[in-house]
Amino acid sequence: MKLTKVIRQTTLDSVEGATAYDAIIVGSGAAGGLAAAHLTREGLSVLVLDAGLTPPVWQRPKSRGVNAAVRLMSRPKALQVLPSGVVWRAQTFLRAMGRDRQPVQSSCYAWPGLPNGFVDDVDNPYETPEDKPFNWIRAHHLGGRMVVPGHGKQYLRRSLAGFAAKSEANPGWPIDAEALAPWYETVERQLGLYGQNNGVEWVPDSHITHPLEPDPAQTHMMETIRQEWTGAKPVLGRYADPMDNMGQAAETGKLACRIGAVASRVCVSPEGRADGVEFYDRRAERTVRAKAPIVFLCASSFETTRLLLNSRSGAFLVHSGSEGGPLGRYIMDHVSVKAEGMMPDRGIADKDFNLGNCVYMPRFDLRAGAPEGDHSGYGMRIYQVPGPGQQSYFTAVSDAEMLPRAENRLTLSNRRDRWGIPTLRISCAHSEREKTVIKGQVSAVEAVADVLKVKLNDAKIGASVPGSAIHEVGGARMGDDPETSVVDPNNQSWDAKGLYVTDGAVFPSIGLQNPTLTIMALTARACAHAVA
Ligand SMILES: Cc1cc2nc3c(=O)[nH]c(=O)nc-3n(C[C@H](O)[C@H](O)[C@H](O)COP(=O)(O)OP(=O)(O)OC[C@H]3O[C@@H](n4cnc5c(N)ncnc54)[C@H](O)[C@@H]3O)c2cc1C
Numbered sequence: 001m002k003l004t005k006v007i008r009q010t011t012l013d014s015v016e017g018a019t020a021y022d023a024i025i026v027g028s029g030a031a032g033g034l035a036a037a038h039l040t041r042e043g044l045s046v047l048v049l050d051a052g053l054t055p056p057v058w059q060r061p062k063s064r065g066v067n068a069a070v071r072l073m074s075r076p077k078a079l080q081v082l083p084s085g086v087v088w089r090a091q092t093f094l095r096a097m098g099r100d101r102q103p104v105q106s107s108c109y110a111w112p113g114l115p116n117g118f119v120d121d122v123d124n125p126y127e128t129p130e131d132k133p134f135n136w137i138r139a140h141h142l143g144g145r146m147v148v149p150g151h152g153k154q155y156l157r158r159s160l161a162g163f164a165a166k167s168e169a170n171p172g173w174p175i176d177a178e179a180l181a182p183w184y185e186t187v188e189r190q191l192g193l194y195g196q197n198n199g200v201e202w203v204p205d206s207h208i209t210h211p212l213e214p215d216p217a218q219t220h221m222m223e224t225i226r227q228e229w230t231g232a233k234p235v236l237g238r239y240a241d242p243m244d245n246m247g248q249a250a251e252t253g254k255l256a257c258r259i260g261a262v263a264s265r266v267c268v269s270p271e272g273r274a275d276g277v278e279f280y281d282r283r284a285e286r287t288v289r290a291k292a293p294i295v296f297l298c299a300s301s302f303e304t305t306r307l308l309l310n311s312r313s314g315a316f317l318v319h320s321g322s323e324g325g326p327l328g329r330y331i332m333d334h335v336s337v338k339a340e341g342m343m344p345d346r347g348i349a350d351k352d353f354n355l356g357n358c359v360y361m362p363r364f365d366l367r368a369g370a371p372e373g374d375h376s377g378y379g380m381r382i383y384q385v386p387g388p389g390q391q392s393y394f395t396a397v398s399d400a401e402m403l404p405r406a407e408n409r410l411t412l413s414n415r416r417d418r419w420g421i422p423t424l425r426i427s428c429a430h431s432e433r434e435k436t437v438i439k440g441q442v443s444a445v446e447a448v449a450d451v452l453k454v455k456l457n458d459a460k461i462g463a464s465v466p467g468s469a470i471h472e473v474g475g476a477r478m479g480d481d482p483e484t485s486v487v488d489p490n491n492q493s494w495d496a497k498g499l500y501v502t503d504g505a506v507f508p509s510i511g512l513q514n515p516t517l518t519i520m521a522l523t524a525r526a527c528a529h530a531v532a
Pocket residue numbers: 026027028029030031032049050051052108110137138139140141142143144145146148150151152153154155261262263264298299300301303470471503504514515516517519
């Protein structure tokens with residue numbers, strides 16, 4: 001059956017009338033979509049609840065009009081038919097207009113590609129302390145952030161060291177790389193990765209479906225960097241187009257999917273088993289309850305944590321969710337430094353250009369071959385995009401690891417969202433150690449620009465506001481001990497059997513790699529556990 005038909009058939013009557021689905025999944029992004037595909041393939045009847053629903057034009061004429069214009073001006077065709085100065089001025093003007101309802105979301109570089117897919121910040125507010133800003137970038141629509149045009153598409157495994165304990169505050173993962181390896185491979189095969197294996201310890205080899213060789217511009221870039229810094233190990237990025245997990249799940253005939261369903265609470269039976277999910281139905285404008293003995297929370301790290309915080313009642317989550325408990329704590333995002341400019345072309349492949357095809361330098365802090373003391377450090381991705389004449393656009397993004405700290409946390413605020421659900425207060429800041437790392441990242445991007453003969457823009461180079469890397473994780477970390485973690489090594493809640501959390505909320509540490517491949521591998525593994 002086609003997904004559109006599944007959505008049409010999932011009426012509120014059918015959801016309320018169902019005695020129980022085998023499983024309910026909250027969210028249809030990288031985690032939720034994959035869970036839907038895996039669980040339905042195993043024969044389970046699955047209900048996916050997804051918050052996304054674009055309001056009709058007559059309800060939001062101004063923002064719908066602005067967003068349509070934003071999208072139009074972001075198309076490459078606009079650049080071909082209009083002078084670049086006109087396009088630039090129109091984009092700047094429209095972005096300012098978009099700030100009206102999406103002040104946070106419009107700060108994301110990819111917002112113009114799908115403005116209606118990102119949340120309306122007025123309807124979906126959150127708070128931060130005044131001196132601790134946080135950019136919480138969210139997409140509420142089928143497929144989640146992974147399917148936003150302009151998504152980075154980088155899918156890298158965590159290094160072996162990424163799972164290890166580093167300090168008392170950073171206890172490591174309750175599973176190791178070996179436990180996750182088969183699940184990484186399962187997901188990589190599904191993704192159909194483009195890239196190259198290099199045997200570099202910081203970027204474990206993957207299953208590559210489409211082997212790539214560097215193009216002349218990348219070869220020049222990588223050789224120049226190797227000559228300059230003997231300890232640098234530039235490799236090609238590994239990328240893939242988004243998967244159609246929800247479409248695959250629909251084809252099994254076992255899927256139901258309700259859109260515009262904002263989950264607010266997990267329901268737990270008196271015996272301590274997951275029992276279903278309560279959600280606000282945006283179309284029917286009322287609260288509804290759906291029943292299932294298995295619940296997968298895949299609403300994205302912070303949204304999932306918010307759901308858990310909102311679910312505290314009776315005996316459920318009273319311990320891990322108490323003031324001193326682990327729920328809501330140890331949130332992280334990559335410490336990100338970005339620089340942009342123009343560089344000589346040197347034979348970049350214009351035809352079939354794919355943004356995912358970048359150069360990645362893992363542990364670039366060790367480029368001078370310094371001894372490895374701290375396991376953290378930083379890496380750097382370099383994007384070279386065809387530009388005007390003999391020039392190309394240069395973007396360098398350096399991501400460093402933010403260490404997990406209990407005081408970086410999520411709590412419930414007194415504010416409510418448009419649907420009456422308590423919202424989050426996000427308190428997250430860089431530590432003194434991270435501020436020192438940032439200085440190293442800034443000099444590293446400047447040094448790379450210098451070596452590659454890049455003319456950098458005038459913008460001051462410094463760390464982005466936390467959240468801007470859009471790799472936010474933590475809040476319901478996994479561990480061996482219910483005293484210090486929220487879920488067990490199989491992603492199952494310590495408090496309620498049948499409740500699985502499989503998005504980035506469970507990360508005990510962020511590591512250096514982009515998080516989504518690990519989120520999907522954990523999800524695939526948790527699905528197998530739930531089915532067994
Ligand atoms: C522009 C951009 C580029 C990126 N590039 C990369 C990259 O190159 N590599 C990488 O690894 N990561 C990248 N990321 C991050 C990556 O997209 C996320 O890590 C990943 O999408 C997280 O998947 P998820 O399923 O946990 O959450 P999401 O993709 O955010 O999906 C969450 C889903 O839950 C739904 N939802 C939310 N709240 C509720 C609720 N209360 N009730 C019901 N449904 C709800 C939403 O509608 C959505 O479908 C990028 C992100 C962006 C925005």
